[in-house]
Amino acid sequence: MAVASLHRYDRVHGNLTPGAFWLVGQSAAAATSCKLLCRTSTWVDRTTCRGWLALADDVLALGQCIAFALYGHDGQSVGKVDPGHMPTSTPQVPPPIPRRPQMSAEALDLLNAMTHIDPTRRLAMEDVTRHPFLWPASQKLAYIEMVANHAYVELTKRQQDISWTCHDKDEYDGREREGAMDWGARVKARGLDVHRHRLYDTSSVVDLVRWIRNLKQHAAELPPHTWRLLQSGEVRDIQEVPISIGLQQRIVEEFVCRQMFPDLVLRLWQCLGPLESFYN
The missing domain is CATH 1.10.510.10 (Transferase(Phosphotransferase) domain 1)
Known part of the structure; x- marks a missing residue:
């Protein structure tokens, strides 16, 4: 700065x-x-x-x-x-x-x-x-939500232009692989039900963005055991009941932007840019 x-x-x-x-x-x-x-x-x-x-x-x-x-x-x-x-x-x-x-x-x-x-x-x-x-995790999650809300049509047209790398060493033996990924399998491996409220195409970037948006917006409706599945090594204070809104957002940000899909925001940003033209 x-x-x-x-x-x-x-x-x-x-x-x-x-x-x-x-x-x-x-x-x-x-x-x-x-x-x-x-x-x-x-x-x-x-x-x-x-x-x-x-x-x-x-x-x-x-x-x-x-x-x-x-x-x-x-x-x-x-x-x-x-x-x-x-x-x-x-x-x-x-x-x-x-x-x-x-x-x-x-x-x-x-x-x-x-x-x-x-x-x-x-x-x-x-x-x-x-x-x-340089964005904090909160800004990255907000960007994904903006894409889902305001750039759905454009993303649908251009999602084939988005290729991103999976860095899951446990699943892929530490080797990077480009191209389409079954993001639903990665989420399911954490014990989460992707299709609990609606059906998603787990090979679609558009549906991944929609799923993340819905996860963020309906976080307050998640049962306590889901928060234990979502929590990461950095966010461990899941002892309070009910969980505060601020802590819910921290857990979702960490889960989406750093654990599961760390390259997603970059790929969306390279494809769509800063989004001002989509929500004027």
Whole structure:
């Protein structure tokens, strides 16, 4: 956001490196939250070749910093959380063979777009800040609901354009497979009845979006044992009866956006975009 604010006023940082950031928190969904060290910035004329190249170079450097934060030199994030909001120490020297942890499809998509070799094909900073990788789970679930409510016809026409990867290691021996997936089988494997209230085509992306929308909207009607099936490793406080609305939403968000279908929002967003034209 800090770099986007600079670009909004046609200013570039010009020296974005991992040392220009210090961490102030951690998140399981994104790499880290941080602050930007910027002693000076330079105004550029974005209408000139030199100006937009400088902006594109900032995006490239920021993408490299994000990759550094996600990978680190030992397979972990190299930043150290500093409660006092002070700059962190310099990164450690990388080992001879760094371990590369698996990146999410959203992270890879964002980094590929930010670090494209052709500057004209890199994302602008305003588009970087709108990328689904930076969305919280609540925003992702809201996006799926908006698709079901306002883009049903368009999604029906274009669902064949959506291919997404399954990362279920237990079911597929850890191998990634592209193409259509029986999402109903994955849900049923968790003990849930997909067709409890209506019939769905479990090979259809359209019906998957509708099922998720209905799960979110009718969460209050679910029996207690269903919440035990939905809960994840991060949301374990299912002791209160009745379960609060806030906790219900957290469980559904975690179940849909991080456990079962972590790539779905990215595929929908690549196909349909930000949806403004569908609900005006």
